[in-house]
Amino acid sequence: MFLTIKLKSAIAILLVGMLMITGGIFLYRPSRSAFSEQQEIELPILMYHHILKDSSRWGNYVIGPSELEQDLIYLKENGYETVTAEDVIQFVYQGTPLPEKPVMLTFDDGYYSNFVYAQPLLKQYGMKGVLFIIGQYTDDYSQTGEENPNYSHVTWEHCREMIKDGTLELQNHTYNMHSFTAKRQGSGKQKGETLWQYHNALSKDLKKLQDKFRQETGKTPRAFAYPFGIVSPESVEVLKELGFLAAFTSNEGINQISQGNTEDLYHLKRILRPSGTSAQNLLEQ
Numbered sequence: 001m002f003l004t005i006k007l008k009s010a011i012a013i014l015l016v017g018m019l020m021i022t023g024g025i026f027l028y029r030p031s032r033s034a035f036s037e038q039q040e041i042e043l044p045i046l047m048y049h050h051i052l053k054d055s056s057r058w059g060n061y062v063i064g065p066s067e068l069e070q071d072l073i074y075l076k077e078n079g080y081e082t083v084t085a086e087d088v089i090q091f092v093y094q095g096t097p098l099p100e101k102p103v104m105l106t107f108d109d110g111y112y113s114n115f116v117y118a119q120p121l122l123k124q125y126g127m128k129g130v131l132f133i134i135g136q137y138t139d140d141y142s143q144t145g146e147e148n149p150n151y152s153h154v155t156w157e158h159c160r161e162m163i164k165d166g167t168l169e170l171q172n173h174t175y176n177m178h179s180f181t182a183k184r185q186g187s188g189k190q191k192g193e194t195l196w197q198y199h200n201a202l203s204k205d206l207k208k209l210q211d212k213f214r215q216e217t218g219k220t221p222r223a224f225a226y227p228f229g230i231v232s233p234e235s236v237e238v239l240k241e242l243g244f245l246a247a248f249t250s251n252e253g254i255n256q257i258s259q260g261n262t263e264d265l266y267h268l269k270r271i272l273r274p275s276g277t278s279a280q281n282l283l284e285q
Helices: 002-022 030-034 065-077 085-094 112-124 135-144 156-165 195-217 235-241 263-267 279-284
Strands: 040-043 045-048 102-109 129-133 168-172 223-225 246-248 255-258
Touching: 040 102, 065 112, 065 279, 085 102, 085 168, 085 223, 085 246, 085 255, 085 263, 102 112, 112 129, 112 156, 112 168, 129 135, 129 223, 135 156, 135 195, 156 168, 156 195, 168 195, 195 235, 235 246, 235 263, 246 263, 255 263
Parallel strands: 045 102, 102 129, 129 168, 168 223, 223 246
Antiparallel strands: 040 255
């Protein structure tokens, strides 16, 4: 009996020692215990803009509904599953699993054509996308009520409908910094601007759209797309202070997303999908 008790005690001590050696890291990173076995995943992100039927306007930033549909067919037939910005945030911060072969479809600028053509196609094929809206344009068209796929932008009523539908996730693309002038390029820091001045200008603009989102939809975006893909090192600090957990650039490439690696979420790469070049060509090259 005595030998049995001593043997059990020795085994228990040995197990504790092994846990301290091999699992000690969890004492310093307790959040990792909630992570799934899927520690890292490859994530391509395709970037779309305007969608129009008029082929004379197709180009780098305008494609046809038929081209988008062919992309969706290819993705579905080849085992891709669409994810949203929130899905990726949950994967990195909480360890919530992503599909084995994820892909993200983003649509910049908040064109009404995305509401007319992209949302129905995504819904038809059981997919989701992310729409980055420009607040000033959404305010303007909410006032005029114009609904022309050739040039209009989504209204706040459209936004509420999209949130209810759940096919297109809405995120922030600045309130009124989507311009390229000698004074400022996108949301980047302009030459001669002090850090305080830039911080104040960017924070004021982004907060204006965040507040408008809450006021009109009850939702608050947690992802941001840099206009024209222009990133200033100082912008990340502002994004973090305002509660953004992810930001999208226009740098091309495939992302390697890791659980717990939150910094990479502020420089997510995307692949521009121009007219005449299919998703298949972009993903298989």
